[in-house]
Amino acid sequence: MLLSGxxxxxxxxxxxxxxxxxxxxxxxxxPETRQALKIAAAQNNTTVAEIMEGxxxxxxxxxAKAKK
Numbered sequence: 001m002l003l004s005g006x007x008x009x010x011x012x013x014x015x016x017x018x019x020x021x022x023x024x025x026x027x028x029x030x031p032e033t034r035q036a037l038k039i040a041a042a043q044n045n046t047t048v049a050e051i052m053e054g055x056x057x058x059x060x061x062x063x064a065k066a067k068k
Contacts (some may be wrong), residue, residue: 025056 029037037048044051 037051041048041051
């Protein structure tokens with residue numbers, strides 16, 4: 001049965017073009033932290049993923065320098 005206005009399910013193994021070449025990273029945060037991230041993303045016309053990617057890049061630069 002095909003419902004009007006509902007996109008069909010993607011085929012198994014399908015990867016969205018925006019996710020090609022990427023791997024998932026899962027973290028657990030408090031609900032208020034997630035909400036603050038979503039608000040910050042909306043206020044700055046960006047995504048939570050972009051905020052987190054920037055934060056991870058900054059952390060890696062900091063910790064990579066600390067190990068040398």
